[in-house]
Amino acid sequence: MNTSMPRYHGLDALRGTAMVLGIVLHAALPYIPGMPSSIWPSDNSSSYSIKIVFEFIHMWRMPLFFMLAGFFANLIITHKSWMFWCNNRVLRVGLPIAVFFPVMGLTLPWIWKYGRTGEFYFSYSNTGQPFHLWFLWHLLIFVLFSILFRIPRKSFVALLRLLNGSGMEVLTLFLYKLKNVIAVIIFKSKFPIGFMLACGIINLWAGGELIINPFGSGLYFLFGFSLYKNPSLFSFIRKEWKYYLLIAILIFSLYIALDIRGVKDITEVIYQTEIRENRPSDVSLFVLTRYSMEIIGGVLFSIGFIGLAEDKFGSYNRFSRFISDGSYWMYLIHLPIVAFTTFFMFAWPIYPEIKFVIATSFTAGVCLVTYQYFVRATFIGLFLNGKRHRGSNFGNVCSACGMSLQNPERFCTECGSELSHQNVALRSRESGC
Structure with missing residues (x-):
C-alpha cells in the first residue's frame, strides 16, 4: 500500500479556518439579541450585525468540518490503512479529550458563574461537559461505528458471494444496484437534493444542531468520505464552486429576511417547548421553511467553500499552513479565554461591536503566540499534530x-x-x- 499521501493544501487551510472561526462564534454569543442567559451569559447591549455574522458562520461551519473530516479519513485509509486511521484517531482525538476534559472542568464553570453573577468562585465541575469539545466525541463515535459496521459489511459481502454461487445472481445484481442508486442519490449528485433532504430529515429532531446528534454529523462525514473516492464530482465542485456559493448566499439572505420578520429558529421553538413556553403546534410552515434554508445553505456553502479552497488556495502557502497546524491548539484552548474576555467587558460603556472585535483579536493573539512559542516546536505540538516543527x-x-x-x-x-x-x-x- 502506498504510504505517501497527497496534500490538499486548500482543504487543510479550510479545515483550520473552520476551527479558528470558533473564536468568532463564541465571541459573538454574548451580543446576540434575545440570547437566553441559561444558555450563555449575555451583555446588556446587543447587536444584530453581530448576529448576522454568527448566523452566517454557524450555518456552514460544522457541516463543512465534518465533511472535511470524512474526506481526510478516506485519504488516510486509502494510503495507509483502516487500522492506521483508528489508531490515529485514538492518539490525536482520544488523548486530547483525556487531557482537556479536566482542564475545561477546572476553568469554564467558574468563568460561567462570573459571567452570570460577576463573582469569582473557583471550583471544579463537569456540568456542561463536553463544552466546545463535543465534536471530538463525535469523531470517536465515528471510529466506533466503523468498527461495528465492519462486521455486518463482511457478512453482507459473504452473503452476496453465497447468492452468486447458488444461482441467485439476479438478486445479487439488484442489491448491488440498489446500493449504488442510493449512493448516487445521496452522495454523488452534482445537485445534492437527495443529500439535503436526508440531512433535513435526520437533523429535524435536534433542530439542525449537531452537538446532540452524531447521526447528523455522521451524514456530513459520509459525504466527505464519499467525495474523496469521487474524482469527477470533486473536479466539478472545484470548477463550479461559484454557483454553489451564489445559491447559498441567496438562501442565506432569505434566511435572514425570515429572522427579521420574526420567524423563530426551530431550535428556539424546540427549546421553548421543552420548558413549556411553546406548544409543538408552534412549529409553523415558516419555521420549517427557515429550517430548510439552514440545511440547504449549510450544504451549499460547505460544498462551495471546498471547491473554492482547492481551486484558489490549492498550493502550499506558509501562512495558511501555520494557521492550519495551529488551529487545533487554538480551538482547544480558546473558549476559557474568549468567554472570560467577553464577560470581563460586560460593564464597559462601549459599543458591542467594539467589544466583539477586542475579544476576537485578543483571544486569537493569545492562541497564536502560545502556539508559536510553547506548542509548535515542543512535545505538545507532537502530541496534537503528530509532528514537531523544529524552530520557526x-x-x-x-x-x-x-x-x-x-x-x-x-x-x-x-x-x-x-x-x-x-x-x-x-x-x-x-x-x-
Missing part, C-alpha cells in the same frame, strides 16, 4: 507538501518531490556542506 524557520519546507525539512537532501522524504535548488543550497550552507 519557514524557509526549510517542501513547496509541494509543506513538510519541514531538516537535512540537505535533493528529494522530500515525505512526498518524494524534488526540492528547489535554492532550498537545497540554503540547507547545505546551514549544515556546513
